[in-house]
Amino acid sequence: MSISLSKLASQIGDSPTLKINAKARALKAAGEPVIHLGGGEPTYPAPESAVDAIIQKAQTRKIKYTPSSGTPELKAAVLGYTQQHYGRKYELNQVIVSAGAKQALFNFLLAAVDPGDEVIFPAPYWVSYPEMVRMAGGKPVIVHGTQGGLGVSANDILNAVTPRTKVILINSPCNPSGQIYSEEFIRTVVEFAEQKNIFLVMDDIYHQLVFDGKKTPNPCAYAKEAKNLVIINGVSKLYGLTGLRIGWAVCANNELIGAMGRIQAQSTSCNGDLSEVGAAAALKGDQSVVADLCRVLQQNRDVLLAEAAKIPHVRVEKPAGTFYSFMDFSHYNADSNALAQYLLEKALVAVVPGVSFGAEGYLRISYCADQASIIEGMRRIRWALDENAPKEIQIGDKLLTRN
Numbered sequence: 001m002s003i004s005l006s007k008l009a010s011q012i013g014d015s016p017t018l019k020i021n022a023k024a025r026a027l028k029a030a031g032e033p034v035i036h037l038g039g040g041e042p043t044y045p046a047p048e049s050a051v052d053a054i055i056q057k058a059q060t061r062k063i064k065y066t067p068s069s070g071t072p073e074l075k076a077a078v079l080g081y082t083q084q085h086y087g088r089k090y091e092l093n094q095v096i097v098s099a100g101a102k103q104a105l106f107n108f109l110l111a112a113v114d115p116g117d118e119v120i121f122p123a124p125y126w127v128s129y130p131e132m133v134r135m136a137g138g139k140p141v142i143v144h145g146t147q148g149g150l151g152v153s154a155n156d157i158l159n160a161v162t163p164r165t166k167v168i169l170i171n172s173p174c175n176p177s178g179q180i181y182s183e184e185f186i187r188t189v190v191e192f193a194e195q196k197n198i199f200l201v202m203d204d205i206y207h208q209l210v211f212d213g214k215k216t217p218n219p220c221a222y223a224k225e226a227k228n229l230v231i232i233n234g235v236s237k238l239y240g241l242t243g244l245r246i247g248w249a250v251c252a253n254n255e256l257i258g259a260m261g262r263i264q265a266q267s268t269s270c271n272g273d274l275s276e277v278g279a280a281a282a283l284k285g286d287q288s289v290v291a292d293l294c295r296v297l298q299q300n301r302d303v304l305l306a307e308a309a310k311i312p313h314v315r316v317e318k319p320a321g322t323f324y325s326f327m328d329f330s331h332y333n334a335d336s337n338a339l340a341q342y343l344l345e346k347a348l349v350a351v352v353p354g355v356s357f358g359a360e361g362y363l364r365i366s367y368c369a370d371q372a373s374i375i376e377g378m379r380r381i382r383w384a385l386d387e388n389a390p391k392e393i394q395i396g397d398k399l400l401t402r403n
């Protein structure tokens, strides 16, 4: 008889994005010409400011533990960034730096949620939200829009609130849909949450990755004391520094940030010394890298949409930000897991099934790859779904055969 694992272990599923990434990587390692449109990280090189600072620090040969909730230098850089982008001045004890936005959010949930407390978020949602809420003992409450399409209104959110609601969690622009929540939506939710004393978490990890001159509405513009408003961000998507694992949470509620700090101190002790140095340098360095990244991503998005338009029955809402597009493929197969599996096996294209984001029938297609990969990936998807196309196509020395 094998030794039993915890109830928690049996309840927590794999991250579907990491799973598809792993499978695509394994196929690639086996020599298969896989096109990866499932990823969640820009291929953009790291900013020079970050690389130089990390090298300099490494050469001191002092790579040690750091203060548990972040070095004062990095915290100050985060507060400078926050003041610049949100127009609000926070103090050093109102920020915690963690191993990615993901750990910052998880620390928050552990600090804020008691068993049975409800955490509301709209669908489609980032795949990790439900599992993270459950791991913290909370109850995920998923809100589907009532107006059709991918949109969820502020009223849809407010209507889901009960006496057990502890947190409302908003990610704008949204992974996977790329939609930005409107000024009106943000204003209503910020004012409501503050008045009702409900935590409002803004997962703003993509807030600067926006296109066509659009801006992500600023929640701080509508908050008064903002003791309930938690802003989460990080360097992963902003600078393509996913490998540093640096994110943060900012909140005017010192008690909350203190509790998150204690949880972090007792679990991971602190962040990587080199990572903190690199993140601080990126935040203080030349910010034109962000505008450059947006320009590339916007061009990639347009290429992707032009390719998608060649597939007759796919429905797309133009993404306003992020590097994802969430497309309705239900005409071809309402089972998005089966469809993603089929596309990986037959067309060697990795995409992520929509069901993992709470929207069956959809696929999430990333456009953080290079344009040639986007075009080739979409060409293969079109081929795999077109009944009238030849059953076989040649890709280099590989013959692809579809159903």
Ligand SMILES: Cc1ncc(COP(=O)(O)O)c(C=O)c1O
Pocket: 040, 099, 100, 101, 102, 103, 126, 171, 175, 203, 205, 233, 234, 235, 236, 242, 245, 246, 247
């Ligand atoms: C919506 C959202 N929040 C948070 C994260 C986590 O980012 P980090 O790499 O900073 O942990 C991601 C990464 O995919 C994300 O899509």
